[in-house]
Amino acid sequence: MLDNYLSERWINIFIDSFWKILLPGLKLTVPLTAVSFSFALVIAVVTALIQFGNVRVLKQLARFYVWVIRGTPILVQLFVVFYGLPSLGIVLEPFPAAVIVFSINEGAYASETVRAALESVPKGQIEAGYCVGMSWMQIMWRIVLPQAMRIAFPPLSNSLIGLLKETSLAANITVAEMFMSTQRIVARTYEPLLLYLEVGLIYLMFCTILTALQHMGEKRLQTYGGRKMRQGDAGHR
């Protein structure tokens, strides 16, 4: 009897809360991830190019940025921006504050991925670019970056999946995303096990979709070589 009652109650709560969790996921978690990651990519490419191109002064700045961001917890960064900056008169809404922190944080990590990818493009192609009269910027934009981004694609996809889950930390600065919505439902229903498993399942769904997208993207990117031999090896076939 009691068992029956319990399972029925669980099923009802599960179904009832599914949309209540999924909806903030679609309205906040997904946009927060997408917007932050887009900004992060721009930051990462610029930061990586500055280091790759050995731009004076800016290079030190880029190293400093990566050092500080990678060396401090993202939760601390969220708190500094959201709860700390108001002391300086800078008051941010929760969502923009979260976007800023996640962009800057992810940008630092992704910049190392992009930098490694830039380094992996054979240097000879850069020299060849110079020899046909191209400028450094043209060579980066037309030759090195397209190849580097293909190499960086799998690890960046990894970061994107990581970021999606990491956005749950935004609950700490009152962004009512999936995790916070779940917490609220738990407070009402006293079913922490069921509901936290449920939100975990919904995160898993999102990540499954991203994984599928990654596989599709990797297939499309294989047009000029894929995993086959790289140019430098070609002569020693």
Place this chain on the structure above:
Amino acid sequence: MLRVRGLRKSFGSLEVLKNIDLDVNKGDVVAILGPSGSGKTTFLRCLNFLETADAGSYTLDGKTYTLGRTSRKEIAEIRRKTAFVFQNFNLFSNMTALQNVTEGLITARKMKRYQAEEIGRMALDKVGMSERAGYYPHQLSGGQQQRVAIARALATNPEIIFFDEPTSALDPELTGEVLNVMRQLAGEGMTMLVVTHEIAFARHVSNRVIFMDEGVVLESGESRGFFEAPGEKRVREFLRALEKRDV
């Protein structure tokens, strides 16, 4: 057409090029020979500013530049008149053969795409690669890649082409197709400066030979006389060793 005087280059405290002189006239095919580590590749790279020489004077097409103090603009000016073919081809791997040839024309020289493609197809045709215009580098053999690289050099209509051991990364059976293209260019009067280990090419195609060792030019002269009666003992030994290898 190209004249170099007193070119010097050090890597740290190691002096790799000690006071090198060079004269190349229009239509010359000059072979640079020498054992590995003699500085011949570094010398060639200095001529296209892939390495920066420390000192010397550089005259191209009647205009003289001071090495070690060349501005970015001057380097661009020189590179517009020269082309470089690498040992490892260095084709842009994200581009097809045709795109490899047209890229410099379109992005650096602001040529219209259709115009660049016309020139590109002509250049590919010249090296016998027009049928592979749409292929990516990884789909081509080493010899074919090198021919595309030569087409890329030709497309910019250079006054002189620098070749850095263009066949050294190739399997022996593939060197012929590249050397044939180079022989054909020589026949058409293209000015070429070629760092090579191909004695046959140096002997039969080039009209002048420079022998470098330990950062200096040990001997130079007309190809014919050079191979028949090299003056320096070091040169004789080198040639003998190479001939033994070829047998």
